Amino acid sequence: MAEFRHLHAAHCESGVTAALLRHQGLELSEPMVFGLGSGLFFFFPPLVKVMGMPLISFRSYPGNIFKLVCKRLGVEYERSTFRSAERGKRELDELLARDTPVGLQTNMFWLSYFPSEFRSQFNGHNLIALAEETDGYRLSDPMLEEFVHLDAEALERARFAKGVLAPRGALYYPTSVPSNPDLAKAIKVAVSGGAKRMLDPVPIIGVHGIRRLARGVRSWKSKERRKQKLLLGHIIRMQEEVGSGGAGFRFMYAAFLQEAGERLDFKPWLEASERMTEAGDCWRSKFARACAHIIKDRGEDTLDDVADALVECADKETALFRFLLANAPSKSVHSLATDTAAASR
Numbered sequence: 001m002a003e004f005r006h007l008h009a010a011h012c013e014s015g016v017t018a019a020l021l022r023h024q025g026l027e028l029s030e031p032m033v034f035g036l037g038s039g040l041f042f043f044f045p046p047l048v049k050v051m052g053m054p055l056i057s058f059r060s061y062p063g064n065i066f067k068l069v070c071k072r073l074g075v076e077y078e079r080s081t082f083r084s085a086e087r088g089k090r091e092l093d094e095l096l097a098r099d100t101p102v103g104l105q106t107n108m109f110w111l112s113y114f115p116s117e118f119r120s121q122f123n124g125h126n127l128i129a130l131a132e133e134t135d136g137y138r139l140s141d142p143m144l145e146e147f148v149h150l151d152a153e154a155l156e157r158a159r160f161a162k163g164v165l166a167p168r169g170a171l172y173y174p175t176s177v178p179s180n181p182d183l184a185k186a187i188k189v190a191v192s193g194g195a196k197r198m199l200d201p202v203p204i205i206g207v208h209g210i211r212r213l214a215r216g217v218r219s220w221k222s223k224e225r226r227k228q229k230l231l232l233g234h235i236i237r238m239q240e241e242v243g244s245g246g247a248g249f250r251f252m253y254a255a256f257l258q259e260a261g262e263r264l265d266f267k268p269w270l271e272a273s274e275r276m277t278e279a280g281d282c283w284r285s286k287f288a289r290a291c292a293h294i295i296k297d298r299g300e301d302t303l304d305d306v307a308d309a310l311v312e313c314a315d316k317e318t319a320l321f322r323f324l325l326a327n328a329p330s331k332s333v334h335s336l337a338t339d340t341a342a343a344s345r
Contacts, residue, residue: 002023004019004023004101004128004130004140005019005022005023006019006140006145006146006147007019007022007030007140007142008142008143008144008145009030009142009143010030010248010252011030011034011039011059011142011248011249011252012124012125012126012127012141012142012143013037013039013059013062013063013065013066013124013126014030014031014033014034014037014039014065014252015030015126015142015143016066016103016126016127016128016142017033017037017065017066017069017103018030018033019101019128019140019142020066020101020103020128020173020174021033021069021075021174021177023101024075024174024177025177025179026073026075026177026181029255029259030252031252031253031255031256031259032256032259032260033065033069034065034249034252034253034256035187035190035191035194035253035256035257035259035260036068036069036072036073036186036187036190036256037060037064037065037066037067037068037069037190038060038064038065038068038190038193038194038197039059039060039064039065039249039252039253040059040060040194040198040249040250040252040253041057041058041059041060041197041198041205041206042057042058042198042205042206042207042209042210043055043056043057043204043205043209044056044057044204044205044209044210044212044213044216045204046204046212046216048164050121050163050164051121053230053231053234054216054231054234055164056213056234056235056238056239057238058238058239058247058249059124059249061165062105062123062124062126062165062167062170063079063105063170063172066079066103066172067079068190068193070174072186072189072190073177073178073181073182073183073186074178074181074182075174075176075177075178075181076174076175076176076177077172077173077174077175078172078173078175079170079171079172080169080170080171080172081167081168081169081170082168082169083168085156085159085160085169087169088156088159088160088169088171089152089156091171092104092129092171093132095171095173096129096130096131096132096137097132100173101128101129101130101140101173102128102129102171102172102173103126103127103128103171103172103173104126104127104128104129104155104158104159104167104170104171105123105124105125105126105159105167105170105171106123106125106126106127106155106158106159106161106167107121107122107123107125107157107158107159107161107163107167108120108121108122108125108158109121109122109158109161110154110155110157110158110161111125111127111141111150111154111158112150112151112154113141113144113148113149113150114143121161121163123161123163123164123165123166123167124165124167125143125158126142127139127140127141127142128140128141128142129155129171130147133149135151135152136149136150136151136152136154136155137149137150137152137155139155183263184263184264187260187263187264188264188328188329191257191260191269191324191328192324192325192328194253194321195321195322195324195325196321196325198317198321199318199321199322199325207314207317207318207321210310210311210313210314210317211310211311211314213235213310214307214308214310214311214314215307217232217303217306217307217310218303218304218307220303221303228294228303229294229295232291232294232295232306233291233295235291236288236291236292236295239283239287239288240288247280247283247284247288248280250276250277250279250280250283251276251277251280253276254273254274254276254277254280255273257269257270257272257273257276258270258273261273264329266329268323268324268327269324271323272320272323272324272327275316275319275320275323276320278316279313279316279317279320282309282312282313282316283313286309286312286313287306287309287310287312287313289301290305290306290309291306294306
């Protein structure tokens, strides 16, 4: 098999998935992988805490992107978790001895190749192990521009860290990739599935979760100013840094919709791409800016302004996902795209 090529990506799991599939001969852009895996999401369970702060996730559950992309493209794969760190290391070493690149879920705090200011107790960071080396492992981390080395003890701690989203040594890799996957069908299913999930009536997920967070922000008026700033700073950090950034996910999903619209020659998805970009702008230019003004004591923004910005983001995304469901491609569009793709091969 060809030598593994490192992929510098915007998001860890979509980057890992794209790199693993490319190594097996299936070339897909990172936005396409992110969209096929329904990576865009929102999750706000108020009672769940991470280091004393509410859990706010702008991404799907770690491992979901890889599993959904494989399912929708007909890719066979293996995924394992372990109760024993010793067994998890043995399984990884055996796979690497067979020259199998392996995706890993890790805790970012123990990845010493990151500067200390970027390391946090986050259990959802994905990377690829390539080979066992002297005193450690050769890794491909999509957040970095080059291959890196990590000592064996640090990787074991990263793979078996405790807490929310504990990885339990999770490793995964494709075993069989179809030569001609039905990409058009997979895109259609992914767009519909992602829209339905974001509109799910469960109050802690999707657009309803965003509205719930808005109500939570308004309730923080009773807290002391310092606590308000800590909470707002936590949201911005979850939005702009952890998991590659929730606002950034909106722009990546917009790129997916644009590529999908161009591949299927389907104009509604091109329009949806522009509207998704507007939603990302709302998260950054309105919501994050209002939070930053309060944190830095600049301007006259209040918690109500922050909550209002969240409601506007939710309104934009609600309208967008309803638009996607109301403007799904017809069977003839799908057939045309499939025929066109087949003719180009």
